[in-house]
Amino acid sequence: MTFRLTLTVNGEPRAIELDDPRVTLLDLLRERLGLTGSKKGCDRGQCGACTVLLNGRRINSCLALAVSLDGAEVLTIEGLAAGEQLHPVQAAFIEHDGFQCGFCTPGQIMSAVGLIREGHAGDDPERVREGMSGNLCRCGAYIGITEAVLDAQARSVGTGQGDAA
Amino acid sequence: MNRFDYVRAGSVAEAVAAASEPGAAYLAAGTNLLDLMKGGITRPGRLVDVTYLPGLDAIEHLPDGGVRIGALVRNSDLAYDPQVSKAYPAVAEALLSGASAQLRNAATVAGNLLQRTRCPYFYDPASACNKRDPGAGCEARGGETRLHAVLGWSEHCIATHPSDFCVPLVSLNATVEIEGRAGTRELPLDALYRLPEDRPDRETVLEPGDLIVALRLPADAAGFAGHSRYLKVRDRTSYAFAVVSAAASLRLEGGRINEARIALGGVALKPWRARVAEAVLAGAEPSERSFRDAADAALAEARPSGDNTYKIELARRLIVRTLTLAAAGTPERMPALPASAFSGDALHA
Numbered sequence: 001m002t003f004r005l006t007l008t009v010n011g012e013p014r015a016i017e018l019d020d021p022r023v024t025l026l027d028l029l030r031e032r033l034g035l036t037g038s039k040k041g042c043d044r045g046q047c048g049a050c051t052v053l054l055n056g057r058r059i060n061s062c063l064a065l066a067v068s069l070d071g072a073e074v075l076t077i078e079g080l081a082a083g084e085q086l087h088p089v090q091a092a093f094i095e096h097d098g099f100q101c102g103f104c105t106p107g108q109i110m111s112a113v114g115l116i117r118e119g120h121a122g123d124d125p126e127r128v129r130e131g132m133s134g135n136l137c138r139c140g141a142y143i144g145i146t147e148a149v150l151d152a153q154a155r156s157v158g159t160g161q162g163d164a165a
Numbered sequence: 166m167n168r169f170d171y172v173r174a175g176s177v178a179e180a181v182a183a184a185s186e187p188g189a190a191y192l193a194a195g196t197n198l199l200d201l202m203k204g205g206i207t208r209p210g211r212l213v214d215v216t217y218l219p220g221l222d223a224i225e226h227l228p229d230g231g232v233r234i235g236a237l238v239r240n241s242d243l244a245y246d247p248q249v250s251k252a253y254p255a256v257a258e259a260l261l262s263g264a265s266a267q268l269r270n271a272a273t274v275a276g277n278l279l280q281r282t283r284c285p286y287f288y289d290p291a292s293a294c295n296k297r298d299p300g301a302g303c304e305a306r307g308g309e310t311r312l313h314a315v316l317g318w319s320e321h322c323i324a325t326h327p328s329d330f331c332v333p334l335v336s337l338n339a340t341v342e343i344e345g346r347a348g349t350r351e352l353p354l355d356a357l358y359r360l361p362e363d364r365p366d367r368e369t370v371l372e373p374g375d376l377i378v379a380l381r382l383p384a385d386a387a388g389f390a391g392h393s394r395y396l397k398v399r400d401r402t403s404y405a406f407a408v409v410s411a412a413a414s415l416r417l418e419g420g421r422i423n424e425a426r427i428a429l430g431g432v433a434l435k436p437w438r439a440r441v442a443e444a445v446l447a448g449a450e451p452s453e454r455s456f457r458d459a460a461d462a463a464l465a466e467a468r469p470s471g472d473n474t475y476k477i478e479l480a481r482r483l484i485v486r487t488l489t490l491a492a493a494g495t496p497e498r499m500p501a502l503p504a505s506a507f508s509g510d511a512l513h514a
Binding site for chain 2: 127
């Protein structure tokens with residue numbers, strides 16, 4: 001049986017045909033749409049490396065069945081920059097050394113974009129750390145990550161760009 | 166993950182019919198179900214997708230002062246609903262202390278109520294588990310039992326219910342609205358769950374095909390809004406299940422406790438309503454003495470199921486601290502670390 005669905009991925013409508021309902025959103029992105037920026041870490045919703053925005057909100061793409069998402073909008077790390085112009089959160093991660101090996105970084109950045117859009121953390125580092133606790137970094141770059149999120153948050157308040165995604 | 170038939174239900178009646186077949190399971194966000202299926206712990210032959218069902222994602226504030234919360238409302242939408250967080254602050258605090266932001270954005274209300282235990286022996290298909298495989302035995306007994314139950318457990322199962330959300334809900338007399346083959350019925354949330362006894366595989370009173378369509382909080386539940394807290398002791402400050410948690414809500418009048426509501430999480434296979442402790446506080450002055458008496462009453466029947474005697478004293482102290490914070494008043498703003506004993510206002514209680 002073939003399952004047909006439509007997704008808007010990084011602004012582009014995609015007609016998807018699935019031969020198996022077991023395909024997660026993460027596997028769809030990585031294995032079938034060639035978007036390997038979202039990472040498969042634990043594949044069980046514990047590490048956050050697979051974080052994407054679904055209809056504007058951050059979720060773990062490893063724990064969502066693609067077949068259940070007909071009509072949804074998905075934003076991945078590949079769709080964040082405007083051409084060569086980095087998204088403010090991407091720029092802040094570079095500026096503040098918010099990573100070391102980089103494996104968790106796409107998930108961290110998508111989670112940070114989601115966090116800033118949610119608007120509950122503000123400029124409070126404790127609230128940022130709490131809000132980012134679904135993203136693990138085995139290199140322990142948390143200090144830089146928190147600084148990057150706070151900086152991006154401050155810049156988005158200044159320019160209104162936080163919602164650019 | 167096992168192969169399964171995927172059925173997209175177009176109506177509640179269609180969903181109930183499709184899910185009445187043996188081996189069928191409902192799929193909403195799937196944040197717990199997919200995890201269990203990936204681990205081979207549950208192997209449903211059919212998934213009935215209810216996420217496309219219309220009308221199940223609304224929060225309705227009813228004219229009588231109660232609230233009806235659709236089964237598909239996402240945990241984060243409920244926690245940040247301005248009216249809900251104002252009227253039921255302990256419910257919002259419990260929700261925000263659970264899982265991660267990503268999971269809360271996906272996970273649904275009904276899914277939270279029906280999430281399975283996190284007992285590591287249940288999660289390991291190589292271990293004997295009466296819940297997974299009735300009659301197989303319980304390898305948790307005599308195993309690593311630091312986090313297991315101290316109330317309501319049996320020789321057959323010592324697992325705990327993992328939800329934070331359900332703890333204040335049972336204390337506030339929440340009910341669930343169920344659609345099933347026999348029509349619609351409403352049930353106290355507290356009565357939804359079974360204790361393990363000799364059939365730990367039967368976790369709820371739901372029949373095949375039963376679909377929870379809404380959760381309700383009665384009008385009087387909002388009467389505790391000014392003095393309502395949820396505290397959760399966990400191994401990490403964030404993103405960890407409760408070792409022990411407590412919800413406490415008070416109605417104060419003339420310096421005395423008119424009515425108290427207390428429930429515990431992480432201590433039993435269901436969110437544990439401590440009615441005997443509530444009775445101790447009725448008419449009492451809010452004081453460390455009365456709070457200790459209530460805590461003693463709440464844990465009077467507790468006994469360790471293994472290497473977890475400490476949880477009994479931990480639960481007592483947590484009840485005292487949660488009652489102390491509730492008596493001091495619900496904070497204006499959600500603490501930076503929701504439900505954390507290390508949050509500023511919780512440190513000196």
